Amino acid sequence: MKSKQFALVNEEILVEITTELCQKLKNNYEGTPRYKLAELGVVRNGVVESAENVLSKRENPFEFSIEVPTLKIPQQNQSGRCWLFAIINILNQQISQKLGIKEFYLSQNYLYFYDKLEKANFFYKNIIETADLELDSRELNFLLSKPQEDGGQWDMLVSLIEKYGLVPSYAMPETENSRSSADMNKYINAKLRLDAKKLRQLVADHCSQKEIDEIITKMLAEVYQMLAICIGVPPEKVDVKYRDAAGNYQAELNITPKEFANKYLMVDLKDYIPIINAPSKNKNYNQTYTVAMMGNIVEGQSIKYLNVDMSTLKRLTINQLKGNEAVWFGCDIGQYTDRKLGIMAPDIYAVDILFDVDFSSNKQDRLEYCQSLLTHAMVISGVDLENDQPTIWKVQNSWGEEIGYKGFFMMTDDWMSEYVYQVVINKKYLTEEQLTRYQEEPIVLSPWDPMGSLAK
Known part of the structure; x- marks a missing residue:
């Protein structure tokens, strides 16, 4: 009433x-x-x-003063695995370089399997912790609306690789359900909602923790079998075979995924810090934030962001590119993007003139009034600098080579200012003050905060 x-x-x-x-x-x-x-x-x-706006396309040639080497563009197809593809794109290049070969590709599907399994367990944890809330509470509605989906965040990826390692693409290749995940997600989510009702009832009946744990273990067994049926069983051992730059055959047989990751990764993923630009009333600059109810591995790395102004975010990005290292980033790809030509520019579509309606707004208003949020993760692999200032950025996408510039997108600096919300930067490029701020206890944001949307 x-x-x-x-x-x-x-x-x-x-x-x-x-x-x-x-x-x-x-x-x-x-x-x-x-x-x-x-x-x-x-x-x-x-x-x-x-x-x-044709003029917007004419004014931006696809040339960059700083470029990081990249491999060919992958295809995530009809799935929401952009965050996985973005990190794998970077690691593919680094491992190829380490092995001294033209190209080497990792399996996205391997990490995808364990991400789904862990997200189910994380969902069960959240359901238990909110068992005292009414069914119509906003928190429970948030959990039940999408118990698990394809999205994710950088820290979730670090936890996955640390726990499960990596495997070559041939060890666990793509399947129809990893390429097109809607039906699989539909039935896994249906099962998780049924499980949520059972778990809430167990709590209401004052069952012991041991009894609840036993039930959850049985539930996870069913999730595992659904995933295995849809995308295959992850390998426990793999064989690594390749020919090096001199043409010599190399092989390392019967190693575990964790052994593979420990040996072939060139970087420590824990050295990388998620940086955001979120000019909202509930977020201060130089403050660390996290998002409630977001994650995959219960015991995994906590999800944290350091909020900075946009000029700082750009400077950190440029410094990492100058260090010959690409940058994982999150943005709102649905805003003023020509997906066929691969151009991201605020003036690409003159909708205000078309409709005779003023669509002007600032980044803060768009975040606070649900006009924009994190929707897609990609890789920044280049930038064109004029008088040491960025004008356009080179972006490696995961939508195949048929769109854009053989799969690469061009992002204008204005578009980056308005619609890029996150980059991941090696800690060596941060100041001591920024590192100190990042280490502070984060402020917890609501589960539905736009900074958590990429995980959905």
Whole structure:
């Protein structure tokens, strides 16, 4: 029931859409010829094609003053594994370099399997911890709306690799369900919701922790079998075979995934720190944050971000590129992006002119009013500097080589300012103060905060 105060406020401001008002709106529309002209184009070609700004494409050649070597563009297909592909893209290049060969590829599907299994267990943990909440609580609604999905965050990846290691792509190749995950996710989530009801009842019945743990173990066995049926059983041992730069055959047989990761990784992933730019009222710069109920491995690395201004985020990114190392980043790819040509520019579509509506807003408003959030992870592998200032950035995507510049995207510096929210930077590029701030106890954000959206 509405409160008395709410009802009174609405009575004062309520506008009724009457027949007379509809006629007035229609007369205003039909009395403006350019609206009809716009209608003719949009009805036939759609909004995006009709609002396309050709000049924006002409002004940005695909050339960069700083570039990091990369391998060919992969294809995540109809799945939400961009965060996995982004890190694997970087590691593929580094391992190829270490082995002295042209290309070497890791399995995304291997990490994908264990991420799903761990997310199920993480979901069970959250359900137990919220068992005293009503079913219509926002927290429980958040958990049940998507018990597990394909998305993730950098710290989740670090925990996965530390616990399960890595394997070559041929050891656990892609399957139909890793390429197109909707049906698999649908039925895993259906099972997890049924499990949630059982777990809440066990808590209500005051069952012991041992009894609950035994039930969860049985539930995880069912999740495991569903995953194995859909995407295969992860290997316990792998054979590494390749020819080095001199053409000599090399082989290392029967090693575990963790042994493979320990031997062939060139970097310590724990040396990398997630940096965000979130100019929101509930987030201060030079402060560390985390997001409630977000994660995969219960005992894994905690998810933390250091919030900085945009100029600092760009400077850190450029410094890492100058160090010949690509940068994992998160952004809102759905904003002013030509997916066919691979151009990310705020003026790529002149929708304000098309609709005669003012769409101008700032980054803070877009975050706080649900207009923008983290939706996609990719890799920054280059930048073009003019007078030491960035103008365009080279982006390695995971949507195959048929789009963009053989799979690469071009991001204007203005687009980066407005729609990039996260980069991951080696700690050696951070100042002592930034490192100290990052080590502080993080402020916990709500589960539905936009800084947690990439994990969904």
